[in-house]
Amino acid sequence: MQSTPDSQAVTFQPEADPRTGLPVGPVVDASPAARPGAASLVGRFGRVETLDPKRHGQPLWEALEGHDRLWTYLPSSGPFASGPEFLAWLAGRVEPRDSVAHAIVDLSGRAVGVASLKEIRPAMRVIEIGHLVYSPALQRTPLATEAQYLLARYVFETLGYRRYEWICDALNATSRRAVARLGFTFEGILRQHMIAKGRNRDTALYSMLDCEWPARKAAFERWLAPDNFDADRRQRAPLNALGDSDASPSGPAG
Numbered sequence: 001m002q003s004t005p006d007s008q009a010v011t012f013q014p015e016a017d018p019r020t021g022l023p024v025g026p027v028v029d030a031s032p033a034a035r036p037g038a039a040s041l042v043g044r045f046g047r048v049e050t051l052d053p054k055r056h057g058q059p060l061w062e063a064l065e066g067h068d069r070l071w072t073y074l075p076s077s078g079p080f081a082s083g084p085e086f087l088a089w090l091a092g093r094v095e096p097r098d099s100v101a102h103a104i105v106d107l108s109g110r111a112v113g114v115a116s117l118k119e120i121r122p123a124m125r126v127i128e129i130g131h132l133v134y135s136p137a138l139q140r141t142p143l144a145t146e147a148q149y150l151l152a153r154y155v156f157e158t159l160g161y162r163r164y165e166w167i168c169d170a171l172n173a174t175s176r177r178a179v180a181r182l183g184f185t186f187e188g189i190l191r192q193h194m195i196a197k198g199r200n201r202d203t204a205l206y207s208m209l210d211c212e213w214p215a216r217k218a219a220f221e222r223w224l225a226p227d228n229f230d231a232d233r234r235q236r237a238p239l240n241a242l243g244d245s246d247a248s249p250s251g252p253a254g
Helices: 053-064 083-092 142-159 173-181 213-224
Strands: 040-042 046-050 099-106 111-121 126-134 163-169 185-196 199-209
Touching: 040 142, 046 142, 053 083, 053 099, 053 111, 099 126, 099 142, 111 142, 126 142, 142 163, 142 213, 163 173, 173 199, 199 213
Parallel strands: 126 163
Antiparallel strands: 040 046, 046 099, 099 111, 111 126, 163 199, 185 199
16 A cells, blocks of 8 residues: 555554553554444434335336446446346345444435445444445435435434545545545545456555544535525535535445
8 A cells, every 4th residue: 555654644642652662553442333234323314224126126226227337447347238226236235244234215215326334344344335326316416415414313323433445446546535525534545456447456545533523524514504505406515525526326325
């Protein structure tokens, strides 16, 4: 991974080891975080809920069908030639032990995107957001941002994680603009990190920490407040505290 300046290398003041005098990290609560389970995270513009392929599958296919570019940066999936092929893939998202898939649902009750909490490490209290696909109906809407707020709040406040990760193809410019706007910190490039659909992939690594969440939460809530939107649900002010881009995820991350 590309190196960072010493001032960014650690997030804490080191302490002296009582036996050796060498610098070590501070003592932290080593209690494990909770694993994600069934959830319904309700916001003002929609909700994020545990994926149910039988209920969400067909609406998702209708929202994503024909938009092949959305799958360009997903490492091993899509685009799909037919509804049954897509629905088979979606059903497979429910089973993995290390991933919990969610549907993003608008106010009409229609599923318009998917996101997963994955690489779940309760003992280290580290979790990742990934397998993220936003349909055109979701992109650049208030719900696109609200879904990320709801998931981050769930990760930090309900489940008790210390570190929330976002990784994406280093060439995925849209995802990288979005993750910066959402308040994640860029940590570096994992070179030749994986082979994705037969091609080399360098991976960009971002994170958000529990100590950063209160400020991120306040910025999200200022942006999501009713008085920040006009009658057409267009933002009056950008998400300044998290970055000044107006991007929202339009391609997969993870």
